[in-house]
Amino acid sequence: MPILSINNLVLHFDDGKTRAIEGVDLEIEAGEFVAIVGPSGSGKSSLLNIIGTLEHPSDGEIALGNQHYSAIKDASLFRRENIGFIFQSFNLIPTLSTLDNVIVPTVGCGGDAGEYTARAESLLIQLGLRDRLGQFPGKLSGGERQRVAIARALINRPRVILADEPTGSLDSVNATQVLDILTDLVKQQSLTLIMVTHDATVSARADRIIYMRDGKIEGGATA
C-alpha cells in the first residue's frame, strides 16, 4: 500500500485564471526517494506544498497512509506529526542557536523538554555538528546550515520529508555532502523523501524521478 496517494489533484489560483496543478495522479511508496523535476512554474513546489498541507487543493484527493487530507482538522498538528520540511534558503531563525533551531518544531508540543534536547543533540552530532551546537546560524557555512535544517526536519520523527531545492543554495561540494547525509539518514530511518530539484546530479540519486510541466506530470522514471 502506498504511503502517499494523489488522485486527480487540481490547484487553481485567482478564480481559475492561474492553473498551478492540473489533474495530477501519483502514488509514492513508503521509504521511497522521489525527485520532482521540471522547469520553473511547472507546479513542483505547489505539489510539494499540497503534500505538506501548506496549500489546499482546489480539487482532487490526497491521502497520507489512511489519513485523507480533506478530513484533517488541524493541519499544523498533522504536519508536526507526519511531515518534515527542508527549504532551499534554510529558513533558520538567526537569533537562535543551532540546538534551539532544531528544537523549534517541538515548542508548544508539551512533552519532555529534556528528551527533545537530547534528541536534537543526537541528530546534530550524527550530522557532524557536535562543535556547532551553541553557534548561531550566521556563523555557520551554507552546508552546515542545511544540515541544521535537516536535523530540524527530523526532530519530530516524521513519516515524510519534503525538500524544496535543498542543495540549491550550496556549492557542489557542500551539495554532495548534504545530499549524502540526507539520503543516508532517510534510509536509516526508513523515511519517505520527496524532493523538488533542478539539479540532474541530485535527481539521479532518487529511486524515481517525476517530470512536471504546466501543472501536469509528464512522466516518471526509475533512476
Next chain:
Amino acid sequence: MNLMRFALNSLLRRPARTILTVSAIALGIAAIVALTSIAWGFEASWQKANDARGTDLIVTRTSSENTMPSPFRAEKVQVVLRTLPHVQEVVGLLSELLSVSADGPPVFVFGWLYDSYLWDHLKLSQGRWPTDDKESVVVIGALAAEMLNKKIGDHVEIEGKSFLVSGIFESNAVVENGAVIMTLAQAQLVTDKPGKVNVLNIKVDGSTNEADLRHIKQQVKQTLPGYIAITSGELVSKNAVVIISKAMSSATILIASLVGALVVFNTMLMSINERTREIGILLALGWQRITIMKLIFSEAVMLTVLGGMMGIFGGVAIAWGLEHVELMRGKIDALFSVPFFFAVLGLSVFLGICGGIYPAYKASRLLPSAALRHE
C-alpha cells in the same frame, strides 16, 4: 527551549523597539502610580490627621467642600451640640494655608482650642506647649521646622504678627508634621475671624455605639439647619480636592491605559508584519495557530509587565520627588501598598492582552504558503 524563551528571544532581537515600547508603557504606568498614590495619600493623610486627634464626629457647614470647610461662628452651635446625648467634648478648629516666612513655601496654620484633647496625640520633641491662649507662640511640626529652617526661640511672622516658636512636635500625619499650630484664640485673632472655626470636633463618651453616633448625626441635622455631623472619613471623601485628585487619577489611568494598549498594538503589529516569513516557517514546522497566538500574547505581556515594573519604580520615584518639592512638602504623602502594585501589574497584563489581541489573531490567520513567500 520553550515558548517563553522564544518570545523573549524575539523581543531581544529588536532591542531598540523593545526599549522604546517598554519605556512608553513605563511612562504611562509611572504616571498612574504617581498620581494615584498621591491622590490616595492626600485623602489618607487628612483622614489620618483627623483620626489621630481622636475626633468621633465633625460638625461643619452642609455645603462646604473645601479642604478645610468654610469658617462659621461656633458659639451657638457649640451650645446645642453639648446638649446632645453621649457628647463629651466639642472643640473648635481653625485652619488656613498661609505664608509664614518671606522665602518659604505656604504651610497649614492650625488654631486648636487651648488645653483641648486635640493636642494629646502630638509628641513634643523640643521646647514646650503654649501656656495659655493669650500667649503669642506657635509650635511647629518637625517637617515644617526643617522646611522653614526654624528652631526653638526663632520667630515666624503670620499675617504681619510675630510669633515665638516655643516647641517642635512630631505627628503621625504628614499634614500636621508640615504645619504650624497655635491656640484657637490666637488663630482667630491673627486671621481676623473672631469666634469662627472651620469645624467643630466632637468627642463622645466610651459607651457610645454606632447607633448612638447615627442618632447624634440625625439630631444635628434636625436641630442645626445648614450644619452636618459626619465622620472624618466622610469629611475627607466629600472634600472637593480629594474628589478632583481622584478624578484626575482615574482620567490618567484611562488615558495611560489607552495609550499603553495602542503602543503594544502598534509594536506587535509591526513585529508580525516584519516576521511574516518567520511565522510562515513556524507554521510549516508544525506550530499550531494557538501556539502562534500564545507567542504574540507572551511577547505583548512581557513588554507590558516589564514596562509595568519599571513604571512602578518610576512612579514611586516621581511621587517621592513630588513629596520633596519645596511647594509640596508637608502637604502630600503618597500612599503605596502591595495590593496596589499587584493591581498595576494586573493592569499591565491586561494592556498586553488587549494590545495583542488583533496582532495575535492576524498572525495566527496567516497562510503558511503565502507567509513563506513573503520577503
